[in-house]
Amino acid sequence: MSKLPNEAFRDTIGTIDEKGNRKFLFPKKPSGKFYDYRKWVSYFLLLILVANPFIKIDGNQFMMFNVLERRFNIFGFPFWPQDFYLFVISMIVGVVFVILFTVIFGRIFCGWICPQTIFLEMVFRRIEYWIEGDRGAQIRLEKQEWNAEKIRKKTIKWTIFLIISFLIANVFLAYLIGSDELFKMIEDGPGTHLSTLISLFIFTGVFYFVFVWFREQVCIIACPYGRLQGVLLDNKSINVAYDFVRGEKEVGRAKFNKQEDRSTTGKGDCIDCKQCVNVCPTGIDIRNGTQLECINCTACIDECDTIMETVGLPKGLIRYASEDEIEKNAKFKFTPRMKGYSAVLFILIGILVGLMFLRTEVEAVFLRLPGQLFQHKGDNISNIYTFKIINKTNKDFNDIHFKLVGIKGTLKVVGEQDLKVPKQGMKGGTVFIEINRFLLESDKTNLEIEVYEGNKKIETSKTSFLSPRSFD
Secondary structure (H helix, E strand, O other), X not given: OOOOHHHHHHHOOOOEXXXXXXXXXXXXXXXXXXXHHHHHHHHHHHHHHHHHHHOEEOOEEOEEEEOOOOEEEEOOEEEOHHHHHHHHHHHHHHHHHHHHHHHHHOOHHHHHOOHHHHHHHHHHHHHHHHHHOOHHHHHHHHHOOXXXXXXXXXXXXXXXXXXXXXXXXXXXXXXXXXXHHXXXXXXXXXXXXXXXXXXXXXXXXXXXXXHHHHOOHHHHHHOOHHHHHHHHOOOOOOEEEXXXXXXXXXXXXXXXXXXXXXXXXXXXXXXXOOHHHHOOOOOOOHHHOOOOOXXXXXXXXXXXXXXXXXXXXXXXXXXXXXHHHHHHOOOOOOOHHHHHHHHHHHHHHHHHHHHHHHOOOEEEEEEEOOOOOOEEEOOEEEEEEEEEEEEOOOOOEEEEEEEEEOOOOEEEXXXXXXXXXXXXXXXXXXXXXXXXXXHOOOOEEEEEEEEEEOOEEEEEEEEEEEOOOOOO
16 A cells, blocks of 8 residues: 555655755754743753852762762752662652653753753854854855855854863763762872873763764653653643645645735645755754644744745644644643553652651661671670661761660770761761670561761661570
8 A cells, every 4th residue: 555645754754854864954953932932941940050060069069960979969868889779769659750841841841851852953053053053054055065155154163162062071071970089180280190081081972972973862762751652642731733624625835925815725725845854954844734743842933934924824734732623622631641640740749758757867887797606605695797778968077976775784895996987978886786685585686776976876776686595
């Protein structure tokens, strides 16, 4: 069965030609109401994105994702390896939120919030428009020979792109290793931090490659979120959509003729100017319906509204709308599916908040030394333990000591007696616990050990104490 000519788009990607080669896009510079809104949102998010790793709350970096040391900060809240379950739950909350947002509003995250889109559309492409001109000028420059003008423009553009990529790599590195470490590397000089310098150059190369060459292919090929929307969207999801009922009518789209009244000819309001295609940053034709490549950036809405205003037709031929609204004129409803995702989201948020309140700022662990049995010391039984104190706060602990609770006994720290735990640090060691054998009621007694900083109790830890089964 042969395919209809207007369904050929289903077998092709706008950025790949018939031979399978990469087809570079030269989108027209957007303008209009939504683009102005996007600029303000993007600049605000860029400011937050750049400032996040350099802002501190109670000494904690506002955002940090130190994967190597498994230490994460989210909104100034520190997550240690022992808190990894909290980090996982918070990530699940974020994923469910994005899923719920997609079910309702489509892929709006990609067009308005995604860092890839913000940097590409609001930084790199705006510089490109400034140096090379709009769509037509860029196409002509690409086709012309490598003369002095082309070399000058390309060199200036690529140099600026490289500098910006280097700056982005530094910010990215601050997220990974912490801004303090980044500043320390700068102060000490690159020679003393060679591995970090190599990482910086690798990140710079990756960002340069993405924003100079790969570009929209990240959204089309690499990003899994675009494929997720295929199972998340339905006819009730709000997307950037073409009103095919109004645009096609009985006869279909046709070029504009100011001498005719389109309402009597049956022609649709779409004048087939293809400006919505020319302005699209991923090279799609929105009139073909919801597509994987569409990032809901609204550039086609602004361009179509401008054309409609020019030819004297109502705006909104391309707009935010669901398919049911366009085809059936149905109003938006909060569907059971949306309610289900919302319920899951609120439950997860409740669990996360509850676990956050239960989380302690100090963690103490006492474990019996593996392979070591109890020892007899006269009427006393002795067990040896290793301990680890984790200080998650930004305050140094200079006088740490322990106290047995609920049973009489002695607890002796091996080695140094004045235990100190630095802020955001750990301290380990060994202790002996001795208890009179007549106070032990079984061969395995549960113990509680209180941890004090000076006179203040900061944590309570539990462990077990082994002894002989019988004292007869």
